[in-house]
Amino acid sequence: MKRVVVITGAARGIGLAIARRFAASGDHLVLNYFDTRDQLDEVIRTAEANGGDGITVQADISHPEAASGIIREAEGRYGRVDILVNNAGRLVSATVEQTTWAQWEQMISTNLGGTWACMQAVLPGMLARGQGRIINISSELGLIGFPTYAAYCASKGGVIALTKAVAKEVAPKGVLVNSVAPGPIETDMLINDTLEFNDETRASLPLRRFGKPDEIAAMVEALAGPAGDYMVGQIISPNGGAAI
């Protein structure tokens, strides 16, 4: 059966790679975007070519009503959500002294608050049906911390703790919650928003390269499918050896 898959922040980077994987499986896609949606028509055409379909939903997930609205749109269109991928995220790198309250609030309300709001909205339907998968994109930096990324690390550490707590709460009722915690992946976020996108950082990694978005999408696809049947509250970290 075709799955109904909601992906936040699907318009580029890791979210787009995840959307492409589910499109190739011919699933029903609900693709959230924040501003531009240029590449999403192509993703939906791919889903259709494989027997599925899709819709796009504009929403700023840092506002809980907007985040829960994505789930309402999905349920309105398809009657259920089988898989929720909380991918949308923001990163501003700055020292603690330089970080403004507005930047702190933006990262916490998007990365942690948006994940919370989407989960809270999707769970009643999943629990009523006794099945569902939720995959939260956190970060290796939520596990190990990193200088000049304190607010981001706090938000992603929160996503990791949230994943574990909710997983324990809902697994007995058939809903499996896990997280993928990527290391450095070559996307706009890394290129534009971090101080550390440089040859020195790349050379310091055991694999000597940054990761590719599809290497994260592959983990998400695995957790969403039969390979994820016995996975509960786990934090999988494809990171090229950056965090061992």
Ligand SMILES: NC(=O)C1=CN([C@@H]2O[C@H](COP(=O)(O)OP(=O)(O)OC[C@H]3O[C@@H](n4cnc5c(N)ncnc54)[C@H](O)[C@@H]3O)[C@@H](O)[C@H]2O)C=CC1
């Ligand atoms: N690129 C990297 O090295 C790593 C990224 N991650 C995480 O992976 C996820 C995806 O990041 P990338 O693809 O790398 O970044 P990106 O910046 O290319 O994409 C992020 C997406 O989230 C969307 N977004 C941001 N704020 C939003 C909001 N308030 N409402 C709705 N959508 C919003 C953006 O519009 C964009 O489409 C993020 O959660 C990020 O924290 C985690 C570890 C490493």
Ligand SMILES: CC(C)c1ccc(C(=O)O)c(O)c1O
């Ligand atoms: C410090 C490195 C380059 C880096 C930057 C950003 C992220 C992230 O967005 O989570 C990382 O995981 C990193 O390892």
